[in-house]
Amino acid sequence: MTIKLLGIGKTDDKTLQNLTDVYIKRLQFYNKFEIELIPDLKKVKNLDENQQKQKEGELILNKISTSDFVVLLDENGKQLSSVGFSEFIQKRFNSGLKQVIFIIGGPYGFSEEVYNRADTKISLSKMTFSHQMVRLFFTEQLYRAFTILKNEPYHHR
Numbered sequence: 001m002t003i004k005l006l007g008i009g010k011t012d013d014k015t016l017q018n019l020t021d022v023y024i025k026r027l028q029f030y031n032k033f034e035i036e037l038i039p040d041l042k043k044v045k046n047l048d049e050n051q052q053k054q055k056e057g058e059l060i061l062n063k064i065s066t067s068d069f070v071v072l073l074d075e076n077g078k079q080l081s082s083v084g085f086s087e088f089i090q091k092r093f094n095s096g097l098k099q100v101i102f103i104i105g106g107p108y109g110f111s112e113e114v115y116n117r118a119d120t121k122i123s124l125s126k127m128t129f130s131h132q133m134v135r136l137f138f139t140e141q142l143y144r145a146f147t148i149l150k151n152e153p154y155h156h157r
């Protein structure tokens with residue numbers, strides 16, 4: 001099963017990118033993990049909030065296959081412990097899926113169409129983080145989940 005993280009816009013902060021890269025690299029030992037970044041929309045100043053969400057939503061939906069299990073990272077989603085998240089990942093493996101795709105929204109979140117396509121929503125906190133922070137926090141939590149599933153001494157319960 002491939003695990004993909006889909007986001008919008010590149011990370012312009014080198015420090016955050018370098019930290020995220022540490023976990024991306026570590027994840028390769030456990031599973032096929034890919035990050036795909038949709039380029040930022042051009043001329044966003046001419047778009048209102050809804051138009052931007054709509055356009056980003058179309059780009060996101062174009063990247064999803066019918067067989068994908070789609071998880072939105074959303075502050076209003078379900079909150080899980082790290083052990084709970086590792087169980088969530090294990091359940092996806094057990095279902096024999098080809099790909100699970102986690103999606104980080106744009107500055108205003110997701111369009112209705114993207115919400116409708118989603119299989120579930122997961123929150124990393126009730127607080128709102130920047131999309132670049134979410135890339136780092138998510139990759140670390142996914143790495144942690146694999147170490148929990150493998151009984152490795154990274155996570156202390």
Ligand SMILES: C[S@@+](CC[C@H](N)C(=O)[O-])C[C@H]1O[C@@H](n2cnc3c(N)ncnc32)[C@H](O)[C@@H]1O
Pocket residue numbers: 072073074075076103104105106107108109110122123124125126127128129130131134
């Ligand atoms: C700047 S936030 C957008 C916030 C916006 N208020 C919204 O309605 O989603 C950009 C993206 O980062 C992700 N994000 C931010 N905080 C999060 C959290 N606490 N848990 C999960 N994802 C989060 C979401 O994917 C969100 O769409």
